[in-house]
Amino acid sequence: MIVRVRSELARYLRTETVGGTLLLIAAATALIWVNSPWGASYTTMVDTRLAIPALHLDLTLADWTKDGLLAIFFFVAGLELKRELVVGELADRKRAALPIVAAMGGVVTPALIAMAVGWGVEGMDRGWAIPVATDIAFALAVLAMTGSRIPATARVFLLSLAVVDDLIAIILIAVLFTTTLKALWLLTAVLCLAGWALAQKFRFRSPFIYVPLGLVSWYALHEAGIHATLAGVACGLLTRVRPDEDEDEHCVPATRLEHLVQPISAGVCVPLFALFASGVPLDASVLSKLFTDRLTLAIILGLLVGKTVGIFGSSWLAVRLGIAERPGDLGYRDMFALSVLGAIGFTVSLLVAELALEDVGDGSAAELAKAAVLLTSLAASLAGSALLLRRGRAHQARRDERALQSQE
Template sequence: MAAPTPAPPSPSRRTFLARLSLPERNYLADALRTETVGGVILLAAAIAALVWANTFGSSYASVSGFHFGPESLGLNLSVAHWAADGLLAIFFFVAGVELKRELVAGELRDPKAAALPVVAALCGMAVPAVVYALVNVVGGGSTDGWAVPTATDIAFALAVLAVIGTSLPNALRAFLLTLAVVDDLFAILIIAVFFTEKIDFMALIGAFVGLAVFYLLLRRNVRGWYIYVPLALVIWGLMYNSGIHATIAGVAMGLMLRCTRRDGETHSPGEHIEHLIRPLSAGVAVPLFALFSAGVSLSGGALADVFTRPETLGVVLGLVVGKTVGIFGGTWLATRFTKAELNKDLAWADVFAVATLAGIGFTVSLLIGELAFAGDEGMINEIKAAVLLGSLTAAVLAGVLLKFRVRTYRALHEAEELDEDEDGVPDIYEQDDPEYHLRMAAIHEKKAAEHRRLAQLAGAARSKPDGPA
């Protein structure tokens, strides 16, 4: 009888939420450290805005509405307008650099690896929009705010993690960050496509010329902030006057930076500039935007009306339910179609908790709310209240879900960060290095010798006769 033909070997399956490479782990640690601090400042700014608006509302309104800037250049804007169109351009510049880096050196450079976070982010934007639209079609509300619950605020999400003290494994943090980067890209496209009413083509052509000059200077390796900062301001001003939201200029310039390293470089130009600008974005630009955008007047039943108006109810349900279902469902389906295997140290409950955390849609949701209902201050105030309530609800739910697995996360995080030989590289990344095992054997022998010496000293002390009575 002939031997049975052996079955062909099954193709290797990609691991979802696998351990990051060492360069990615180091980049992530540096980026999230800044974002976490910025998120705490953002949280403080949002609370300050609420207190200010509800205790000294007239002064808050007068400061937010104070206009300054050159009228001849079409830039005589209010403080709140400068924060939304000017300071957020810095935030979107950093988002552009992050996206470029992810595309050429990060998680999105491999199309197969990029499929999961891209599908998850797309579903995490589409489902909230559908939830909002359904609520408003059934309830007879306005569908203009469909895009409000589609955004994720990574800084606020990381601030929540810092407050609840959850040591998420690096793979989950990277997944959350990649989701937010892709989310930012599509939010930018939504702003550019759906919230541009009139276009001044002369100003737009001028902005494109400025971007072309910016690109050529970068390619010729021209250096000097005194060249790029004035040019960036000119591009921003032209983009603003073109009728397209000015933050698009920040994204475009961020995408032009080189984010791959050449021989002899420890950091690419994009990584270097991002390292310099990120603290300004996370610690100044975004908190100031929050200060002049999150000042919701809670008088007049603004919170009570959230659950009675279809527009505001759609925002809350979109953030809390739509984001969670969209990201978790999209991720689960993508793993099934790509035959990816979940990291054996994690569970689908962890993905669900991160999906819930992504329902914190503070910064960009507030911006889109202002654009969607421009001219209707009452509705804008109620939409902002809905964004705050939805984000707070998502934060509380995510905190509860993450607490259930906090011991598992802490053990995984400690294993990822353990550096017994104190060489600056976590031991888990050196386990295949023969020299690492020699160093560890020497360390263990040294510790054993120290324990033997202490045991001998203790034995000698016990056997020593007592002194004279």
């Protein structure tokens, strides 16, 4: 009975709507808590230190969610990326062209807008990367809730786009936020990841092999000076996604691990990160700066305008130039609605804001940037939802018209 309940809970947590809802609840809880009379208790919780002296780890609870729990989120992202590259939409060069071009446009345009608006502002030397990422969980949750009546290819396009987008964001995190590099620890991480790849090659299945390799690679990257969440991505990318001849498709390691780990990521890791990262004090000073401060304007315009224009504009141009093909059942208006959803930059944008601005203005710049990300993500989700509902009605009207014609 307990196993059945766990299975049903895992299945429930795997649905995009539930994951996105938990994410929103966690973010709303943090915002309400920190701005309530009990706000001091939130700050105390976030700053509470949890140390492991033997490993020389002394991190706050917020840092553990940022460096530790998000590694699980990135592991799932790595599994999704590997599957898309090998057996999914990105495996076919012709079908992959559109989401790849759209993702690149959705990264370059926000970065250029952020740099142009925030040029010379302290922290923008790395802060321009804040608006470049689309939040997979949040965007797909909004699509699942409000876009059920538009063609199924919309989800495929958005997922493929977000996966490529996340890959670029991961590369940016590795490049921008690696300051000092300790070669011995880096070598240790590489050896652990090589061990993971070999274990996959020889078809080992025991968690007593993979869990230690994953943990040691995470610790080694942390000690090497590289953001430790990249260990999750690397392990995901090194996991096998093709079934053997005598193997059922559902028994492939990547599939099994995603079914096992994704509920933990969606139900625990990402909501906890949102709880610890979204607690922004929204006093009069912060609210007044949201639309006047060049840092926040760079993030808001980069996300809302840059993502929408970049994704839609590059997609339209790629189709017009014959570089890519538009899915037959998706119109340009549908793609514009999906481009607006691309402006939801929640999880990775909050992470980049903390990494890029944690030492600017005693942390006040990071808090302001996170407020801008939260506001813009909310605006993008509402605008995208409205557009998807409208497009859904249009598609339903066409289906109803075709049904009437077939009856006649």
